Amino acid sequence: MKKNALLILAFLFVLSPLLSQDELIVNTYNRTSTSLNGSWQYIVDPYENGYYNYRYEAFDQQDSPSVNAFFRNAKPDNPSDLIEYDFDATDFLLVPGDWNSQKSELLYYEGTVWYKKSFDYRKEDTNNRVFVHFGAANYKAEVYLNGQKLGLHVGGFTPFNFEITDIVKEKDNFLVVKVDNKRLKEGVPTLNTDWWNYGGLTRDVKLIETPPLFIQDYFIQLDPSDNRIIQGYVLLNGQDKSQEKIRLHIPGLNIDQAIKTNDTGYVTFQLLTMNIQYWSTENPYLYDVVLETKDDQVVDQIGFRTIRTSGSQILLNDKPIYLRGISIHEERPLQRGRG
Known part of the structure; x- marks a missing residue:
């Protein structure tokens, strides 16, 4: 039993860097930033062929990932190269937003969608630091810049960011995000729930530039x-x-x-x-x-x-206040429904 516990602790120690994200920067709306909102190219990947090889091993855990890993954004050097995806030949999704309500064929889709955004960026000061900040992604997001994994975030309604100071270039950056909205028994929402788990980059994406300190x-x-x-x-x-x-x-x-x-x-x-x-x-x-x-x-x-609180009352500035509201999810504000 003790040996098993030690093995579990060792596994968590090894895994923790893969699950980590940078400490959150607060009040991003009042900071110098560059928006990455707008049109992002996307690939629907229900079998996750862009993430796993035929042995079901994650490409991003390999020393030399295959060019068929979607986060590589690879291009064939000659017509015989077997690269079976091309972001630049795909349609667009708007960010922020979910894929279910933007594309009729994705209305009931649950699974992986890969997003890609190309951009140029020049820092205001060469000594400054740069972070990529996501307002939210529903539900599990794995983020890559220029072929390098930045990290992982789980949770559909919380912001997260990663430092990209040493990776971002002045020209031809490509930011790739694998978003997965599959429901899980142990997740939120769970398998049987009363609202649809809309998938996508659902809030703003931006670059934040800061001084070194x-x-x-x-x-x-x-x-x-x-x-x-x-x-x-x-x-x-x-x-x-x-x-x-x-x-x-x-x-x-x-x-x-x-x-x-x-x-x-x-x-x-x-x-x-x-x-x-x-x-x-x-x-x-x-x-x-x-x-x-x-x-x-x-x-x-x-x-x-x-x-x-005091007994059954809520006190705002020591005065009772009555909160009005009900808990029914509103999904179609322009159609029939209650919120």
């Missing part, structure tokens, strides 16, 4: 136990992130505070303030919030409020 993550809110205190954290990503000064600026509250990271680039803070306009359904007030380092700046709009 940048603001990766932050969270700013009211202290749940004291609505006069604004608290939160900031996390930097990059080299030399220890003891870095960050400016937190909220003009509407006259807050202009310098905070400093620890050795891991992380810092927490608590600030006492007065006269906060609390966010509510009647007055959904948002404050401009600016986080700034010597090389990076992120701007956000944040509403401050408290929310908690």
Whole structure:
């Protein structure tokens, strides 16, 4: 038993890099980015011939993947080369979007579809870093750039990103994504469910360019136990992130505070303030919030409020609020149905 447990742990240790993705960059809509939305070429692959060889071995786990691995985007050198796919000769799907509602022949299709987008990219500064960010892909996505695997993401409604600084080129990049929406007994949704598991790149795809050291993550809110205190954290990503000064600026509250990271680039803070306009359904007030380092700046709009439960009530800013809504999936907003 102990030996089996050790074997399982060893397997998970080996597998974990294959399942990993880069730490998520937050607030991508307020960062410098280049959209990859629009028309993507695609190949439907129900037997996953573009992913496995005839021994059912994954091409991307081999030292020298076959040219018939779809992520290679290979072209024949001569007419006798046996390359049985060609993205450049295929139709297009729009991104963001699902394939089921875009193509009548794919209305009830569950399985693998390969997406390909070609693009050129020149960095604003040669020292900058570049990430490819996906708002969502339903359900399992495996991502490749210029024939190299970036990683894997599982989950249809969560964003993910990968760093491509050392892979992206100024000309002739090709981004390939294998998306699989097959339902699984242990998945979400499971085999027997009450909504259709629409497949595809369902939210925005973009390139994000950052300085070498940048603001990766932050969270700013009211202290749940004291609505006069604004608290939160900031996390930097990059080299030399220890003891870095960050400016937190909220003009509407006259807050202009310098905070400093620890050795891991992380810092927490608590600030006492007065006269906060609390966010509510009647007055959904948002404050401009600016986080700034010597090389990076992120701007956000944040509403401050408290929310908690008391018995059977939900309290917003310590006042009862009634939430209206029902849980019926709406799939055809322009036709008959309820949502």
